Each structure stands twice: as structure tokens, then as C-alpha cells.
Amino acid sequence: MTSTSSAPRGDDEVAVALLADLGTFPGATRADLAAIVAAGYVVSVPQGWSLIWDRTPADKAYVILDGTVEVRRDDEVVATLTAGQVIGxxxxxxxxxxxxxxxxxxxxxVLHFGRETVERLYAEVPAVRDALVASAEAHS
Incomplete structure (x- = not known):
């Protein structure tokens, strides 16, 4: 079972500092990172839980804050992703x-974002656009 919450203000600062340390959004200002964190939800996911399923609609994306995921296509592991990487x-x-x-x-x-939020951040925050384009190219 997942646990979802909108991070309290103190936790937002922790998440902003973590994103800055992870380097997920190169070139992002502190204000950009604060906007990114405020737009998402911190979610805890247990080991073995699938966040994304093959051949389903694209309705969310995540930034891994801590932990590891595996990406599978046709039951074959094609990638292992860790903290700082974007999925979805x-x-x-x-x-x-x-x-x-x-x-x-x-x-x-993870930091969870709905599709509309991803699209809005992509349009409004150049560092998000640059990072998502680079991530999508790396994951293709």
C-alpha cells in the first residue's frame, strides 16, 4: 500500500535540498526546486509495488528521492533506476x-506528479523541460 501526503512546509525544504543534492534538475534555481516540490506529493512505496504498468495510460510521473526501481519490458529487466532519476x-x-x-x-x-502537473512544469520551468527531455532521450 502506498502512503501519499502533501508535504508540510518543513518537509518541502528537506525535499528541495534533496533535489538540489541529487542534481535531477540541473540549472534549476532554489525557487524552481521549491515550485517543483510544491507541485508534487511525497509518496512512500513498499518493495515489490509497481508504480507504472506496461500498456497503460500515461497519467503520472515520479522523481525517485530514495530507493531503487527496475524497468521491465516483456519480462526482461532493461534498466535499474535510483535516487535522482525520473520515471514515467x-x-x-x-x-x-x-x-x-x-x-x-x-x-x-518518490515525488509524485499527475500528468497535468508534469505538462505545466514542463511549460513553465525551463530546468524541468531540459531535464525531462534529457531523461526521455536516455530512457528511449
Whole structure:
């Protein structure tokens, strides 16, 4: 079972500092990072839980804050992703169905964004746009 909450203000500062340390959004200002964190939800995910399923609509994306996931296509592990990496952005940007299943291989903490939020941040925050384009290219 997942636990979802809108992070309190103190936790927002912790998440902003973590994103800055992880380097997920190169070139982002502190204000950009604060806007990114405020737009999302911190979610705890247990080991073994799938966040994204192959051939389903692209309705969310995540930034891994802590933990590890594996990406599978046709039951074959094609990637292992860790803290600082973005998942779920490719299908949102391309307006396609998901092309892989993503499962937590450890206890996981992520910053969760709905599709509309991803699209808004992409349009409004250049550092988000640059990071998502680079991430989508790396995941293709």
C-alpha cells in the first residue's frame, strides 16, 4: 500500500535540498526546486509495488528521492533506476501508452506528479523541460 501526503512546509525544504543534492534538475534555481516540490506529493512505496504498468495510460510521473526501481519490458529487466532519476515522463511527453512496467526493488520514496502537473512544469520551468527531455532521450 502506498502512503501519499502533501508535504508540510518543513518537509518541502528537506525535499528541495534533496533535489538540489541529487542534481535531477540541473540549472534549476532554489525557487524552481521549491515550485517543483510544491507541485508534487511525497509518496512512500513498499518493495515489490509497481508504480507504472506496461500498456497503460500515461497519467503520472515520479522523481525517485530514495530507493531503487527496475524497468521491465516483456519480462526482461532493461534498466535499474535510483535516487535522482525520473520515471514515467516518456509516455507523458509523447502522449503514448506506457512501454514498460516499473517496480520498486527496495522501499521507495518518490515525488509524485499527475500528468497535468508534469505538462505545466514542463511549460513553465525551463530546468524541468531540459531535464525531462534529457531523461526521455536516455530512457528511449
Amino acid at each position: 515522463e516518456v509516455a507523458i511527453l509523447r502522449r503514448q501508452l506506457r512501454s514498460a512496467t516499473v517496480t520498486a526493488t527496495t522501499q521507495l520514496t
